[in-house]
Structure formats: structure tokens, C-alpha cells
Amino acid sequence: MFKSIYTKLVATYLSLFLLIILMISVFVLSIFYKEFTRQAEQDLINAGDKTNVLMERYYNNEISKAELTAWINAMSYISNIKIYILNPDSSILHQVETGEEMSLGQYIKNDISQIMKGDSIKKMVPVKLETGDDVIYVGMPLMYNEKISGIILLFSPVTELNLILREVIYTMVAIIVISVLLCTLAILKISIRISEPIVNISEHARKIGKGEEVPDIEIKSQDEIGKLATSFNEMKKELRVAEQMRREIVANVSHELRTPLTSIIGFIKGILDGVISKEDEKKYLSIAYEEANRLKDLTRDIVEVAKLESGNTKLNKEKFCINDLIGDVYIELETLVKEKNLDFIYDEKDKNVEIDADKSRIKQVLINIINNAIKYTNEGYIKITLEKENAYSKITIEDTGIGIRKDKIAYLFNKFYTANEYGNATNGAGLGLNIAKNIIDMHNGTIKVESEENKGTSVVINI
Ligand SMILES: Nc1ncnc2c1ncn2[C@@H]1O[C@H](COP(=O)(O)OP(=O)(O)O)[C@@H](O)[C@H]1O
Numbered sequence: 145m146f147k148s149i150y151t152k153l154v155a156t157y158l159s160l161f162l163l164i165i166l167m168i169s170v171f172v173l174s175i176f177y178k179e180f181t182r183q184a185e186q187d188l189i190n191a192g193d194k195t196n197v198l199m200e201r202y203y204n205n206e207i208s209k210a211e212l213t214a215w216i217n218a219m220s221y222i223s224n225i226k227i228y229i230l231n232p233d234s235s236i237l238h239q240v241e242t243g244e245e246m247s248l249g250q251y252i253k254n255d256i257s258q259i260m261k262g263d264s265i266k267k268m269v270p271v272k273l274e275t276g277d278d279v280i281y282v283g284m285p286l287m288y289n290e291k292i293s294g295i296i297l298l299f300s301p302v303t304e305l306n307l308i309l310r311e312v313i314y315t316m317v318a319i320i321v322i323s324v325l326l327c328t329l330a331i332l333k334i335s336i337r338i339s340e341p342i343v344n345i346s347e348h349a350r351k352i353g354k355g356e357e358v359p360d361i362e363i364k365s366q367d368e369i370g371k372l373a374t375s376f377n378e379m380k381k382e383l384r385v386a387e388q389m390r391r392e393i394v395a396n397v398s399h400e401l402r403t404p405l406t407s408i409i410g411f412i413k414g415i416l417d418g419v420i421s422k423e424d425e426k427k428y429l430s431i432a433y434e435e436a437n438r439l440k441d442l443t444r445d446i447v448e449v450a451k452l453e454s455g456n457t458k459l460n461k462e463k464f465c466i467n468d469l470i471g472d473v474y475i476e477l478e479t480l481v482k483e484k485n486l487d488f489i490y491d492e493k494d495k496n497v498e499i500d501a502d503k504s505r506i507k508q509v510l511i512n513i514i515n516n517a518i519k520y521t522n523e524g525y526i527k528i529t530l531e532k533e534n535a536y537s538k539i540t541i542e543d544t545g546i547g548i549r550k551d552k553i554a555y556l557f558n559k560f561y562t563a564n565e566y567g568n569a570t571n572g573a574g575l576g577l578n579i580a581k582n583i584i585d586m587h588n589g590t591i592k593v594e595s596e597e598n599k600g601t602s603v604v605i606n607i
């Protein structure tokens with residue numbers, strides 16, 4: 145029934161409001177009623193006490209019977225109370241407004257025997273007399289010379305109380321109806337304010353899920369809902385960027401894969417069709433072999449980039465001596481460097497430099513960078529320098545290679561970015577530096593490239 149936030153909000157607010165109003169009404173009415181009957185009871189008791197005093201004076205012959213009657217009638221008239229004075233045997237000693245038959249209900253008779261024992265009786269919940277009148281009444285013993293010499297009964301009609309109560313209830317109902325109406329309007333407005341952006345957001349989310357373009361959500365407030373809308377708009381922007389990146393990557397990857405595959409297929413077909421001569425077969429097969437190897441490395445790198453970017457890669461950190469690790473890499477790559485007739489220098493400015501990092505990942509970074517240096521350097525040297533800098537270790541890989549044009553340096557860490565102008569001869573897909581940067585970032589380190597065209601390049605890692 146309450147499926148939408150809107151109806152939930154309205155239902156909750158309204159029922160809460162009604163409950164509170166109801167509780168306040170009951171509270172006010174009961175206080176009012178209590179106070180009213182307390183007042184009425186007090187009036188009856190006062191009149192009873194005064195009647196007792198008059199009776200004493202009458203018994204003491206201080207006033208005549210006529211005076212007594214006049215006093216009591218006057219009192220009764222002014223306070224709208226009916227006063228009866230009964231003898232102990234219940235015969236009526238005095239009754240106001242003579243001529244009116246006094247008929248006592250059965251329970252009043254029961255009360256009389258109670259009063260004769262000396263108790264006062266107060267009936268504040270209206271009782272119906274045989275005459276049909278609703279009354280509240282007080283009965284008390286008539287005391288003379290400290291003895292019970294009769295009963296005083298005092299009745300007050302409740303019609304007046306009823307009238308006042310009814311008026312109070314009417315006024316309260318009117319106030320309640322008006323405030324419920326006003327409150328409902330306010331609640332409706334607030335609920336719309338709250339639920340509308342949420343409905344909007346879910347509608348937008350549904351469309352985005354389907355791949356539709358949607359405009360930004362209008363931000364109308366700075367509260368949590370406003371923040372939700374802001375976050376949603378930001379998320380949408382990020383999604384668009386991510387989608388754009390995904391498209392680019394798919395395009396890049398398929399391009400990078402297609403080129404070597406095309407040449408491999410071409411060579412094999414040439415051999416199968418006999419277009420390539422027997423003498424050349426070996427040459428083309430070895431090119432195909434190299435291309436296939438390159439494809440293998442490329443797919444490995446693509447998977448690596450995807451893994452690193454997904455944020456699911458965990459580092460296996462340990463404390464180790466970076467001098468030793470660089471030493472290992474040096475030995476591994478030495479033959480490659482020597483094959484190109486380059487000098488390979490390892491300058492350990494500090495010994496026993498310890499770092500806390502993922503050893504195999506750092507090794508991967510070093511191999512990537514040094515491989516670049518080998519690839520893009522034709523004469524001169526490659527020099528690795530290790531030194532301590534504050535709490536960091538600083539590794540510089542310097543070469544005297546072809547260098548990189550200034551305006552390209554900023555893009556080197558982008559995926560699939562290659563800066564060399566010598567075609568694809570170097571066989572790079574432009575993922576190596578991106579992987580290196582991702583790994584160094586994960587270690588909260590920094591990696592920078594400084595380069596001058598035709599002079600050489602330095603990659604500086606701080607970790
Ligand atoms: N030591 C270097 N000397 C000259 N150019 C470099 C060097 N290292 C990287 N580059 C340039 O940066 C680009 C990106 O490097 P990288 O991400 O490793 O890709 P790849 O080596 O696969 O081309 C390379 O294509 C190259 O143009």
C-alpha cells in the first residue's frame with residue numbers, strides 16, 4: 145500500500161500528527177473536566193457546610209424556621225444547587241421549592257445508610273435521577289452537638305457542565321480540523337520536496353542503465369538530498385569518462401592486436417600458397433615468430449593494466465635491500481645491453497638501502513624502464529644511480545638515447561601512448577610506463593621523466 149517514499153512520508157507524518165493532536169485533546173479535556181468537577185464538588189461541599197451552620201443556629205433557636213427556609217432557598221437559588229435536609233428516618237425535613245416531589249433513587253437510599261454512619265458521599269460522575277435529571281451530588285451527615293442528627297443532600301444539575309464541555313469540544317474539533325488541513329498541506333509540500341529528487345534520480349539511473357543520455361539533475365537544496373543529486377551527477381560524469389576510456393581502449397587493443405596478427409597470417413599464407421620462396425621461408429617464419437612473441441607480451445601487458453586499474457591488485461610488501469634487487473636486474477639485462485654495445489653502469493651512492501615494497505612489482509618496474517632505455521638508445525651508456533634521499537630511496541635510470549620531444553613528455557604515462565617518431569620499429573604498444581606508474585602510485589611513490597631530444601632520457605623514481 146505504501147510503496148512510494150512519498151506516500152510513506154505523508155502517511156507517517158500525518159498519523160504522527162493526528163496521534164499527537166489526539167493525545168493533546170484528551171489531555172486538555174480531562175484536565176478541564178477534572179477541574180470543572182472539582183470546582184462543582186467544592187461548591188456543593190461549601191453549600192453543605194453552610195446549611196449545617198444554619199441548621200445549628202435553627203436548633204439553637206437563634207433563627208426561626210421561616211428565616212432558615214429563606215436562607216437556604218436564597219443559597220440554593222444563587223448557586224443553582226438543590227438542597228434537601230432529611231431526618232434520620234429519611235423523612236424530609238427541608239426541601240427547596242415546595243411542591244416538587246422528592247424521589248430518591250434506590251442507590252441514594254443505599255448512600256443514606258452510609259451517611260448515617262458518618263461518611264460523606266461524593267458522586268461526581270453524573271447520575272440519572274428518577275425525575276430524569278442528570279445530577280452530581282454530595283451527601284453529608286447533619287451534625288448537631290457532635291451527633292449525627294440528619295442528612296444533607298446537595299444536587300447540582302450537569303446540564304451546565306455538559307453545555308460547557310460541548311462548547312470546548314466543538315472549539316477543539318474546529319482547531320484540530322483546521323490544523324490538520326494546514327499540516328497536511330505542509331506535509332504534502334515537504335514530502336514532494338523530499339521524494340521528487342529521489343524519484344528523479346531513480347528514473348535517471350534507470351535510463352543510464354539502458355544507455356540513454358540524460359541531463360544533469362537540477363540541484364535545489366544543499367541538504368542530504370541535494371548532496372545525493374550532486375553525487376549522482378558526478379557519478380554520471382565519471383561513467384561517461386569511463387565509457388569513453390573503455391571505447392578508446394577497445395579500439396586501441398584491437399588495433400594493437402590486429403597489426404601483428406595480420407602480418408603473421410600474411411606470412412603463413414604466403415608460405416602455404418608458395419608465394420614466398422623456399423629460401424625466404426625461414427626469414428619470414430622467424431619474423432612471424434617474433435611477432436607472435438610480441439603478441440604474447442602485449443596480451444600480458446593488457447591484462448596487467450586491466451588488473452592494476454581495477455584496483456583489485458594487492459601488494460605483497462616486505463622490507464628488502466633495493467641495492468640487491470637492482471644488482472639482480474643488472475645481471476639479467478646485462479647481455480641485452482652489451483649486445484647493443486652500450487655501457488651499463490650501476491652507481492650505488494648508498495649501500496644497504498632498505499625499502500618496504502612489493503619486490504616483484506618493483507623489479508617489474510625496473511625491467512620496464514631499463515628495457516625502454518635499451519630500446520631507445522643506440523650509442524653511449526645506460527646508468528642506474530641509487531641514493532638515499534630523506535626517508536626515500538631515489539633510483540635514476542639515465543640513458544644517452546634518442547630522447548623524447550618536450551611536448552610529449554606529459555603523455556608518456558597514458559595507456560597506449562608511444563612517443564618515438566621512428567615508426568613501430570621498436571615494437572612497443574605504449575603500456576610499459578603506464579604499468580610502471582600504476583605500481584609506483586600504489587606504493588605512494590613518484591616517477592618522473594626528464595628528457596631532451598637526441599641527448600637522452602632520465603627516469604627518476606622515488607620510493
Ligand atoms: N628511455 C627512453 N628514451 C626515449 N623514449 C622513451 C624512453 N622511454 C620511453 N620512451 C617513449 O615513451 C613511450 C612510452 O613508453 P612505454 O610506455 O614503455 O611504451 P613502449 O615502450 O611500449 O613504447 C615510448 O613509446 C617511447 O616513445
Ligand SMILES: [Mg+2]
Pocket residue numbers: 512515516572575576577
Ligand atoms: Mg616500454
